[in-house]
Amino acid sequence: MGLFDKFKKTSSSELTAPCNGNYIDITDTNDEMFSSKMLGDGIGIITSDSELYSPVDGEVTMIFPTKHALGIKTSNNIDILLHIGINTVELDGEPFEVHVKQNQKVQAGDLLVDVDFKKIEEKGYDATLMVVITNSDDYPDIEKNLGEKVLGEKVMKVN
Numbered sequence: 636m637g638l639f640d641k642f643k644k645t646s647s648s649e650l651t652a653p654c655n656g657n658y659i660d661i662t663d664t665n666d667e668m669f670s671s672k673m674l675g676d677g678i679g680i681i682t683s684d685s686e687l688y689s690p691v692d693g694e695v696t697m698i699f700p701t702k703h704a705l706g707i708k709t710s711n712n713i714d715i716l717l718h719i720g721i722n723t724v725e726l727d728g729e730p731f732e733v734h735v736k737q738n739q740k741v742q743a744g745d746l747l748v749d750v751d752f753k754k755i756e757e758k759g760y761d762a763t764l765m766v767v768i769t770n771s772d773d774y775p776d777i778e779k780n781l782g783e784k785v786l787g788e789k790v791m792k793v794n
Contacts, residue, residue: 648711650690650766650791651743652784656682659781661767666721669765674716676777677767678790687748688786689741690766691715696738699724702731705747706769713793714769719750721761730754744787768793 652658657680664670664679689707693715697706703723707715719731730751735741755762768791771777776794784790 648793652788652790653687653690654682654684655785656680658784665761675767675769676771680764689745692742694740695735702728702733716767716769718765720755723760
C-alpha cells in the first residue's frame with residue numbers, strides 16, 4: 636500500500652491528517668477563539684511540514700485573501716476550516732502558497748497549501764494549524780484521534 640492509498644479509504648465523515656505532526660484538542664490551543672470552540676470543534680496540529688493536504692473529499696468554499704485560511708465542504712455538508720497559525724492574517728499572505736481555487740473539487744490527499752512555518756515562527760507567531768468543524772453543532776459526536784500522526788492517518792470522525 637502506498638502513502639496516499641490511506642486517503643482513498645475514508646468516508647465523507649472521516650478526516651485524515653493533512654500533515655505529519657502532533658495532534659492536540661482544539662481546547663488546548665493558544666487562541667481563545669479556537670480553544671473556546673467559538674468557531675466550532677476540532678483539533679490543533681503542531682507540525683514542521685511545509686505542505687498541507689486536504690483532509691477530506693469536498694469542495695473549496697473559501698480562501699481567505701491573506702491565504703492563511705481556507706474552507707472545504709464535504710458532500711454530506713460538513714464545513715471544515717483550515718486555519719494556519721494564530722494571528723497570521725497579519726502576515727498578509729507572505730508565508731503561504733495556495734495550490735487550489737475557490738469552488739475547486741478536491742480529494743483527500745490533494746495538495747492545498749505550501750507553508751513556510753519557519754518564517755511564521757521567526758516573525759513571532761504561533762504556527763499551530765487548526766482544523767475546525769465550523770458546523771459542529773450539527774454533529775453531536777466528533778471522535779478525535781490525538782497524538783503523533785502521519786499524513787493520511789485518520790484523525791477525526793464526524794457523526
